[in-house]
Amino acid sequence: MKLQFITHFTDRYSYFDSARMALEGGCRWIQLRMKDASPEELEYEARRVQALCREYGATFIIDDHVELVKKLEADGVHLGKNDMPIAEARKILGNDFIIGGTANTFEDVQMHYAAGANYIGCGPFRFTTTKKNLSPVLGLEGYRNILNRMKEADIQLPVVAIGGITYEDIPEIMQTGVSGIALSGTILRADNPVEETRRILGLLPE
Ligand SMILES: Cc1ncc(COP(=O)(O)OP(=O)(O)O)c(N)n1
Ligand SMILES: Cc1ncsc1CCOP(=O)(O)O
Numbered sequence: 710m711k712l713q714f715i716t717h718f719t720d721r722y723s724y725f726d727s728a729r730m731a732l733e734g735g736c737r738w739i740q741l742r743m744k745d746a747s748p749e750e751l752e753y754e755a756r757r758v759q760a761l762c763r764e765y766g767a768t769f770i771i772d773d774h775v776e777l778v779k780k781l782e783a784d785g786v787h788l789g790k791n792d793m794p795i796a797e798a799r800k801i802l803g804n805d806f807i808i809g810g811t812a813n814t815f816e817d818v819q820m821h822y823a824a825g826a827n828y829i830g831c832g833p834f835r836f837t838t839t840k841k842n843l844s845p846v847l848g849l850e851g852y853r854n855i856l857n858r859m860k861e862a863d864i865q866l867p868v869v870a871i872g873g874i875t876y877e878d879i880p881e882i883m884q885t886g887v888s889g890i891a892l893s894g895t896i897l898r899a900d901n902p903v904e905e906t907r908r909i910l911g912l913l914p915e
């Protein structure tokens with residue numbers, strides 16, 4: 710699980726299409742992220758994307774919505790600082806669900822580790838239009854710093870880099886010691902998103 714694809718709606722593709730193309734290209738970790746969708750629309754899409762993920766044997770994460778994750782028995786949820794606290798989500802979901810937490814600093818990582826997160830989405834690596842109200846950009850140095858401090862504190866948790874990442878960035882980002890990459894725009898802007906997913910996976914060792 711080195712590549713998490715974050716769904717996005719574009720002029721060309723629906724949320725569902727975006728997930729389908731990433732899966733066709735070999736990605737096996739999908740996050741359904743639908744900001745501003747109604748609860749009905751979100752649940753409808755979540756059920757469709759979940760069924761598709763099951764066909765491909767992929768892990769299915771839903772952004773923000775703990776109760777929906779429980780209701781649909783999705784694989785997990787991703788939570789940031791304006792979402793339900795991870796400790797509370799862990800109480801609701803128990804230990805059989807994956808909980809990811811967003812970090813922009815080492816202190817965020819420490820907090821999520823103590824609360825029982827399973828992985829960290831760390832970013833943004835650089836500016837991106839996919840998300841509003843971005844935290845400060847980390848760049849390569851930001852990842853090196855956070856990962857060093859995690860090592861010193863003996864915090865062992867997979868860290869996934871996110872935010873404005875392109876194919877060209879991936880080798881250097883992986884060299885900082887992160888476990889994987891989460892992305893959206895660079896795949897959806899490609900002429901052929903299925904091929905682009907394959908090309909990106911080629912950079913990420915099994
Ligand atoms: C893998 C991953 N990392 C970070 C985020 C951002 O979550 P959050 O800070 O809650 O912002 P929104 O995505 O909810 O706008 C993420 N979704 N996934
Ligand atoms: C959800 C999220 N959180 C921080 S950046 C980001 C968006 C990632 O998408 P992209 O790869 O298009 O920048």
Ligand SMILES: [Mg+2]
Nearest residue numbers: 773788789792
């Ligand atoms: Mg969120």
